[in-house]
Amino acid sequence: MEATAKLNLPPPFEEALGRHEREIMRFLLRMTRDQNDALDLFQETWLRAYRAYPRLDSEQGLRPWLYRIATNLCRNRARDNLRRARVISNGDDPTGGDHHAAFAAPAGGAHEGVIHLRRAIAGLPHKQGQALMMRKFAGLEYEEIGAALECSADSARASVYQALKKLKAIR
């Protein structure tokens, strides 16, 4: 009597962690431009990933899912940072209600055009902004962005296209 091994279990969580930790860290460092924030959000992303891991039905679903969580966390963190900054500077917000972490970094020393770009990206509709971040900063394929944003790949491509068009027009 021998055990018949055909369970098709998903790989252990550590394997998924090992496979994606570098790119997630790179993504977060790029998005937050702040090592402490990146480390915090890295932990939070993987903690959520661990909790949801039993419910992810395929290994392919994991990567876009990780980016969606990381992107959302970055947005929330940027919003919180701004709120804090606004309280400190008494309502004077140099980035104009920016809610994208990558461009919410302290304005000191930043290129004038970048500040401009930050404002522009902050003004984008939520989905376009997210799709743009995932495409430019994480280098995701449109299929993956679609999976993360729960839309089709074509729709994701259109979102990025629209976002870039708007940014160029503003410039």
Place this chain on the structure above:
Amino acid sequence: MRKAAKSTTVNIMNQTLKDEILMREMLGDDGPLGMESGPDDAAVDAALRAVRPKLARTLGRARRPVARVGIVDSPVGRLLVAESARGLLAVQFLEVADAPDVLAGLKEGFDLVEDPQTATRIGHEIERYIKGDMHALDRPVDLSLVRTDFQRRALMRLRRTVPPGSVITYQALAAAVGAPSGQRAIGNTMATNPVPLYVPCHRVIRSDGTIGNYGGGVPRKIKLLRAEGFSVARDHRLPASSVMGHLVTHIFCRPQCHAAIRADPAKAVIFANADRARSAGLRACKLCRPA
């Protein structure tokens, strides 16, 4: 001091350079940004080195326990088995249950590791048991998949007090866990028993003497009861020759014995025969002198 100021100037210059590249790449096309505008490999490595111990602690607090799972072809059919560090969690007949469904249920509470050895071991134990080794299934069980305390109590009570070669009625088991009219609840509990064979729900029968239903199918219940010495009739009735065993006095009687009739039914089980009762540690009644 001057050194610090100089490095700040360099930082700002670097930042300006990076920003230029960023701008160009941002608006160039829809391709991903290049390496120049992002953190370099060394920065990513340093960040990972810094965060790994913290992450290990964070995850450690959220950890689910590990369950080893495997599939084995046993004498009672193909089984999916799962075992935690505390004991056997699940034995599921795959002719009745779907492996993906069972696994999905397990994954919610456990990190699953495929382990053919565990499955093989369980298969061997069941083989020994079917061949007559009535203590082959004594390993600890982990009832954390059982939903309610009542159900857990009933299953533990059944396992502890109804030895191989004996059966108990749904009604008597209900009474034994303090719910005299709860035979239906007991029926449900047995139907959803996650660890059949090891928690012997096949030893629970109906009050009219028929063997009743079984989660793994009635033919399997018959097979298991036969392996324990019962001769199950065509109408699924256990023979009248069975003897009553009293678990407090450790005495067994003929069913007609007036001492047996007076005994608390919640403390009584029905043995296949006198030998089974003796091997469970009971002695014959001196009034009715069962064979």
